[in-house]
Amino acid sequence: MKEYRFQLEFSVRDYECDMQGHVNNAVYLNYLEHSRHQFLKEELGLNFADFVGRGISLVVIRAELDYKRSLQSGDRFMVGVILEKVSPLRYCFIQDIYLLPEKKLVLKARVTGTAVNAQGRPELPEEISAALNAR
Template identity: 55%
Template sequence: MNKVPHRQLFEVRDYECDLQGVVNNAVYQHYLEHSRHEFLKTLGLDFAELARRRINLVVVRAELDYRRPLVSGDSFVVLTQMERISKLRFAFRQQIVREGDGVVMLDGLIIGTAINERNRPFLPSELELSLG
């Protein structure tokens, strides 16, 4: 697993909040996904380019532990690390941390694999190298 997590900074926008005034639970998945894509770019892997080559990275399981709610205007960082968990699967360990006070708002474990053009799971060589 990477020693230093990738950091992606965000700010909550008004329209991401629900009637209760907090970020809607589904929006957190968007934050996490964007951060994973940006993290992959730091490894030289472009999600869109992989898809054009018919290598599709897919989520097979998502575990999200909502600790505290974000509200409009909150600045926060998504921390992302990746590790191999089996021959064909990898995991992203992600955390959402509010800027300023460092409070953990969410812990996430996202498990994925790659699907080839025949719809079969595999790990492309580019990803194998990143996982070590």
């Protein structure tokens, strides 16, 4: 398992599963998004809603997910998060999901994002730039 900058634990809820009893593939995107928002808040001290209030939207422009195994109702799991700078206006979250307590790899993801201002133009907030340059 990699060394992550941030980790968040979850449990699978019944309603997140499909008819075969496995977590629906789209639900994993929710786990990843919640982990990114918590990372911004808990690790970087940034509030996603504050950016929106300033007219800045943090947006996903690409998501790559490699599914390795399925989660089922009641499973405990962890999402690990690493933030990397891609370019002056783009960043990438490296996110992996592991089944607990075994730490078996469930999913590998690369989620690339940027920010746009109220005029729809790319504009990375100083707080995000600083976090990317600090690493």
